[in-house]
Amino acid sequence: MRSDPAEQPEINLVDPKLYSDGDPFVQWRWLRDNEPMYWHPPTELPGFWALTRYEDVRAAYRDAETFSSAQGILLRPAEHGADPGGGRTLALTDAPRHRQLRGLVDSWFAVRSVRELEEEMRGVTSAVVDSALERGSCDFVTDIAARVPLYVICKMMGVPDSGWEHLYTLTSQAFGAGDAATRRFAHLEIMGYFEELQEEKADDPGDDLVSVLVTGTVEGKPLSTEDVLLNCNNLLVGGTENTRIAASGGMLALLEYPEQAQRLADDPALLQPAVEEILRWTSTATHIMRTAVRPTEIHGRRVEVGDRITFWLPSANRDERIFDEPDRFDITRKPNRHLALGFGEHFCIGSMLAKVELRLLYQEFLTRSIRVELDGEPKLLDSIVVNGPERLPVKLTAA
Structure with a gap:
């Protein structure tokens, strides 16, 4: 159903409360239908262009020569200055450095490598679920969904088992609710931890991601200590945060749409398409930003060098021009x-x-016939960066 141009909602995509207490899809739907290339005026954040249609976002992602990642991939207040990872981390670099940096770690995330890790990942998942089952009631976000990807990426990075729980506590403080000072201190503690770890790996490299960064070269030169630390932080965040939110958001969707959960229980072969639908439905990265490095035009609107362009992924993944009944959660979608x-x-x-982490997690619940029920009111994140549950209290019952 198309939006009525006369019924334009107030557009404010940078209000965190919109994502915790409101309905951003009302704004995104209107923009897709009426202003797919929308100039969002400045607030406490600088002004930016907003792309909300699937094909526009896809085309901009593909045009790395026009839309640069090196000046940051998230909106941030101008007084905060440039992103310190700009031009240095995997997520915030352009070609050719991006390809060389990616080449250092690419093999670790290839299909073969992930399959070789699968049994260990299954063991990690089973242990996390066992611990939650013993308690009976838990927060699915912090007690299950956060721990599985964190423990897995810690293992891949060469963090000793004894450090997993310490990093779990620090990442919970760094990316969770709480005051800014606590979050800032936790970020510094994480960087301090990896500073010590990289020194150990420099003296005695192992078969792990931190050793790869410490011993590898990009553009013929070894990475600086700061670049190694920034990339360690990037891998830790990238390897945990979005999977945590997708896993908990997917569980919330299955609880809200019990007929879909029943279909999955009746036919576990649907797990693979279910994971894809969970990823589409949750679309945990609310926005991604690029900066124009040459002039261009989109939908008749002129983009100048230095303009910020944002991709609103949850909107693109609900674009009715691409997806049939996009607002329907359907684990059989193809x-x-x-x-x-x-x-x-x-x-x-x-x-x-x-995808493997999500599949193994849901598979654990299916094969053991673990019953999941809400045990309180879910709370969504107050954020324009990632969207999904901040808390998901559940009661777990073993078959």
């Missing part, structure tokens, strides 16, 4: 060419890992 994991040169390097 085709399902969502953009939840990006597209083009910056397609998520951990996409295969994330």
Whole structure:
């Protein structure tokens, strides 16, 4: 159903409360139908262009020569200055450096490598679920969905088992609710932890991602200590945050649409398309930003050098021009060419890992016939960066 141009809602895509307490899809639907290339005026954030249609987002992702990642991939207040990872981390670099940096770690996230890790990942998942089952009631976000991807990426990075729980506590503080000072201190503690770890790996490299970064070269030179630390942080965040939110958002969707959960229980072969639909439905990265490095035009609107262009992924993944009944959660949906994991040169390097983690987690609940019920009111994140549950209290019952 198309939006009525006369019924334009107030457009404010940078209000965090819109994502925790409101309905951003009302605004996105109107923009897709009426202003698919929309100039969003400045607030406490600088002004930016907003792309909300699937094909426009896909085309911009593919055009890395016009739309640069090196000046940051998220909106941030001008007084915060440039993103310190700009031009230095995997997510915030352009070609040719991006390809060389990606080449250092690419093999670790390839299909073969992830399959070799699958049994260990299954063991991690089973242990996490066992611990939650013992308690009976838990927060699915923090007690299950956050732990599985964190423990897996810690293992891949060469973090000793003894450090997993420490990093779990720090990442919970760094990316969870709470005051800014606590979050800032936790970020510094994480960087301090990896500073010590990289020194150990420099003296005694192992078969892990941190060792690869410490010993590898980009453009013929070894990475600086700061570049190694920034990329360690990037891998830790990228390997945990979106999977955590997708896993918990997917569980919330299955609880809200019990007929879909029943279809999955009746036919576990639907798990693979179910994971793809969960990724589309949750679209955990609310926006991704690029900066124009040459003039261009989109939908008749002139884009100048230096303009910020934002891709609103949940909107693109509900575009009725691409998806039949996009507002319906359907675990049998085919085709399902969502953009939840990006597209083009910056397609998520951990996409295969994330899909396997989600599959193993839901498989654990299916094969053991674990009953999941809400045990309180879910709370959504107050954020324009990622969207999904902040808390999901559940009661778990073993068959």
